[in-house]
Amino acid sequence: MSFRESITSAVTRYYVFNGLFREGEEQMTFETADAYLIEVSQTLESEFAGTARAFTVELDTFDEETHQTEIIVGFTIWPYEDDESEEALIVSSVRDELEKVGFVRDDDYYLGDGPDIR
Numbered sequence: 091m092s093f094r095e096s097i098t099s100a101v102t103r104y105y106v107f108n109g110l111f112r113e114g115e116e117q118m119t120f121e122t123a124d125a126y127l128i129e130v131s132q133t134l135e136s137e138f139a140g141t142a143r144a145f146t147v148e149l150d151t152f153d154e155e156t157h158q159t160e161i162i163v164g165f166t167i168w169p170y171e172d173d174e175s176e177e178a179l180i181v182s183s184v185r186d187e188l189e190k191v192g193f194v195r196d197d198d199y200y201l202g203d204g205p206d207i208r
Contacts, residue, residue, distance in 0.1 A: 099168075099206065100166050100167065100168050100206040100208065101166070101167060101168075101169060101203045101204065101205065101206060102144070102146075102164045102165065102166055102167075102203065102204045102205065102206060102207045103164065103165055103166075103167050103177065103200070103203055104162060104163065104164045104200075104201040104202055104203070104204060105162070105163050105164075105181060105184070105198055105199065105200055105201055106150070106160060106161070106162055106163075106198060106199055106201050107160070107161040107162075107163060107184070107185075107188060107193070107195055107197075107198040108159070108160050108161075108195070108196045108197050108198065109158075109159060109188075109193055109194050109195040109196045109197075110156065110157040110158050110159055110193075110194055110196075111123055111126075111157040111159060111191075111192050111193055111194070112157075112192040112193075112194055118154070118157055119154060120149065120152045120154065123149055123152050123157075123159060124149045126191040126192070126193075127147045127148070127149055127161065127191075128147075129191060130147050130184075130187045130188060130190075130191060131145050131146065131147040133187050134147070134165075134183060134184065134187060137183060138180070138183075142166070142208070143165055143166040143167075143180075143208075144164075144165070144166045144206075144207045144208040145163070145164065145165050145166075146162075146163065146164040146165075146207060147161065147162075147163050147184075148161065148162045148163075148164075149161060150162050159193065161188070161193070162201065163184050164204070164207060165180055165184075166206060166207065166208055167180075181198070185198070
């Protein structure tokens with residue numbers, strides 16, 4: 091996918107979070123994990139409500155036997171305005187919210203930028 095990025099336009103920055111949902115959750119299904127991520131997305135939206143940011147939190151893969159999970163998170167940034175510390179704060183908030191719903195992160199990494207999702 092290609093898009094035209096201008097110096098003053100907002101973009102959506104995407105990160106991938108790899109890990110698993112805590113063990114002992116025998117009843118954990120794709121649907122349950124997806125419901126947790128909806129909760130995470132809503133919490134992030136309200137936490138950053140005054141900043142005009144949009145968040146997407148999507149379950150990319152989920153293994154029902156091992157609970158191994160790949161989550162893609164997108165959030166609005168303004169490259170001309172937001173510095174690295176602002177982005178680090180957002181990623182840290184995403185990590186914290188994922189931990190609250192039982193996600194144990196192995197790693198995360200920057201995936202790329204896309205058009206504004208607001």
